[in-house]
Amino acid sequence: MSRLGSKLFMGLVLLFLAGPLIVVAGVSLNGAQQLLFPPRDPSLRWYAELFNQPDWLNAMGNSLLIAFTSAALAVLIAFPLAWFLWRYRVRYGSVLYGLGVAPFTLPPVITALGFLVFWVSVGLYGSIVATIVSHAIFFVTLPLVTITLGLNSIDRQVVEAATTMGADERKVFTTIILPLIRPYLISGYAFAFVLSLNEYIVAYMVSGFTVETLPIKIFNSLRYGYTPVMAVVAVVFMLFAALVFGLIARFGDLPKLLGAWSKD
Amino acid sequence: MTTERPHGLMAHLPMLWPAGMLVLFFVVPFGIMLAVSFFHQVQGAFFEPAFELDNYGRFVSAFFGRALLFSLWISILSAAIVVAVAFPFTYFLTRLRRRAQVPILVFILAVLSLSEVIIGFSWSTLLSRNAGLSNVMVWLGMLPRPVAWTPSFGALLMGMCYLGFPYTVLIVYPAMSRLDPELPEASRMLGASPFRTFFTIVVPVLKTSLMGAVIMVFVFNLGAFLLPQVLGRPPHWTLSVHITDQAVFQSNIPFAAAMAIFLMLFSLAFIGLTLVLGASREAPR
Numbered sequence A: 001m002s003r004l005g006s007k008l009f010m011g012l013v014l015l016f017l018a019g020p021l022i023v024v025a026g027v028s029l030n031g032a033q034q035l036l037f038p039p040r041d042p043s044l045r046w047y048a049e050l051f052n053q054p055d056w057l058n059a060m061g062n063s064l065l066i067a068f069t070s071a072a073l074a075v076l077i078a079f080p081l082a083w084f085l086w087r088y089r090v091r092y093g094s095v096l097y098g099l100g101v102a103p104f105t106l107p108p109v110i111t112a113l114g115f116l117v118f119w120v121s122v123g124l125y126g127s128i129v130a131t132i133v134s135h136a137i138f139f140v141t142l143p144l145v146t147i148t149l150g151l152n153s154i155d156r157q158v159v160e161a162a163t164t165m166g167a168d169e170r171k172v173f174t175t176i177i178l179p180l181i182r183p184y185l186i187s188g189y190a191f192a193f194v195l196s197l198n199e200y201i202v203a204y205m206v207s208g209f210t211v212e213t214l215p216i217k218i219f220n221s222l223r224y225g226y227t228p229v230m231a232v233v234a235v236v237f238m239l240f241a242a243l244v245f246g247l248i249a250r251f252g253d254l255p256k257l258l259g260a261w262s263k264d
Numbered sequence B: 001m002t003t004e005r006p007h008g009l010m011a012h013l014p015m016l017w018p019a020g021m022l023v024l025f026f027v028v029p030f031g032i033m034l035a036v037s038f039f040h041q042v043q044g045a046f047f048e049p050a051f052e053l054d055n056y057g058r059f060v061s062a063f064f065g066r067a068l069l070f071s072l073w074i075s076i077l078s079a080a081i082v083v084a085v086a087f088p089f090t091y092f093l094t095r096l097r098r099r100a101q102v103p104i105l106v107f108i109l110a111v112l113s114l115s116e117v118i119i120g121f122s123w124s125t126l127l128s129r130n131a132g133l134s135n136v137m138v139w140l141g142m143l144p145r146p147v148a149w150t151p152s153f154g155a156l157l158m159g160m161c162y163l164g165f166p167y168t169v170l171i172v173y174p175a176m177s178r179l180d181p182e183l184p185e186a187s188r189m190l191g192a193s194p195f196r197t198f199f200t201i202v203v204p205v206l207k208t209s210l211m212g213a214v215i216m217v218f219v220f221n222l223g224a225f226l227l228p229q230v231l232g233r234p235p236h237w238t239l240s241v242h243i244t245d246q247a248v249f250q251s252n253i254p255f256a257a258a259m260a261i262f263l264m265l266f267s268l269a270f271i272g273l274t275l276v277l278g279a280s281r282e283a284p285r
Helices: A003-027 A045-050 A054-087 A093-105 A108-122 A128-138 A141-152 A156-164 A169-198 A201-207 A214-223 A228-251 B009-036 B054-059 B062-095 B098-113 B116-126 B133-139 B153-177 B182-189 B194-205 B207-222 B227-231 B239-249 B253-282
Strands: none
Touching (some): A003 A228, A003 B116, A003 B153, A054 A128, A054 A141, A054 A169, A054 A214, A054 B009, A093 A141, A093 B009, A108 A201, A141 A169, A156 A169, A169 B098, A201 A214, A201 B239, A214 A228, A214 B116, A228 B098, B054 B062, B062 B098, B116 B153, B116 B227, B153 B207, B153 B227, B182 B194
8 A cells, every 4th residue: 555545544534533523513503403314405694693591601601710710720730749850859749740740640430530529528518719729730741731831841051041140040940931831821721721622521520410511411401302402512612622732832832841852 | 679578557647548538438438439329319309228230230231232332342442543652652752852751742632631522522523524634625626515423423433542642642752752762763874764663572572561551541541531521422422421420310320320331340340451461570580
């Protein structure tokens, strides 16, 4: 087989990945409340429905609020941790880094149940604060990894030069470190944001009955039959994620962020 | 890495906030969960402090034993399939120019971030009788009439592969893109096709990454929780589904905690195995 073979193979895999999304996008255009493919009497009425029905709007509001705040909190936790581990050598460093990476490595149901018993004990079970804090801890891994990557790419000699010329810790931080790692901070935030938006099990276990997010709302509605609105949400989420990651790729070096060497 | 150590206790102060948050909201919940797994379940009420092994004992029953075995089986099967496809896919991807890689990476990341709910919904639509692939096959004359392929074991397996695929690509991507380009280059010069180069050069060189990826995806798939409910039948429920079911619907939190602790030990053992594999790769030959 030739180069054509490898291109064909990649194309087939990408088609497999795109297949369900194509069908869902088609289904979202149905005129009536049916899930038919190809769609009949194509219209955008279910898109309007998503932004008009109070219960879907409410779920969207919850999801956005949780994603905005929990991603910010995740960055606020990850940043000092990554900076300190980069700046100093401490014995407990690897333990703390491991703690920051653990929530993402274990099957999520375990962490979710841990959060459940914790919030029940504290008495905040069912509140949106519980969801926000849980998501922040659950996704702290993402900013932690991107910010650490950014710090490690800083040339130590630049920092040394600044120090010998009389810059103190604060000056070095604000004039060198912060500008250099800004793209990594932003992408860490973006990763946490998008994943929080899509997260189901933690949000469900912690306050699924009182704080309905979009994924919870979709799953709850699945039981009462499928409507094209679910397909609309799927399309919107897909486009939104593609937009966010596209922006990261536009203003940053995506292959490097994902672990490739910095240059070809 | 810096070798500078912080001077005095005050220098450790910046760590207080992140360490405190992680301990309070991650270590403490795990501690509580571990304690609760030994508690006594009170019928019709919550639970009371105790120290008993009943929750772990109940887990050994045939019903949950079968659920555990099924979770392991489908997770291993889907991990093997996914890695077998994602490994060559990622290799070909990293051989493309950076500019060509970016849109594919953006797409992979977007699929990775998709909620399990949305993946389940999409697949159940794709495999349904009204909107599914079978309509296309009828149209092509390959089937007499549309059929529903979900819920079924095959649908669940397909969904799990879909769930794990983007994750696998991202796990394998760093090692693949750092592979010395001269190795495949030399093989190509000698006239080998990309597929042949892949199997005779790339796979042997990255054997440990391959094993590591299989284990990581296996653990990742163990966490699948919504797909078994949307694409499978009750016998296809994995341990993750049973844990949530016990905690939320049966209100038996001690038993759910015991199962979660068991699943965690199991996962940690496998993650430890990848670290050992990684360490042996770093060791001098």
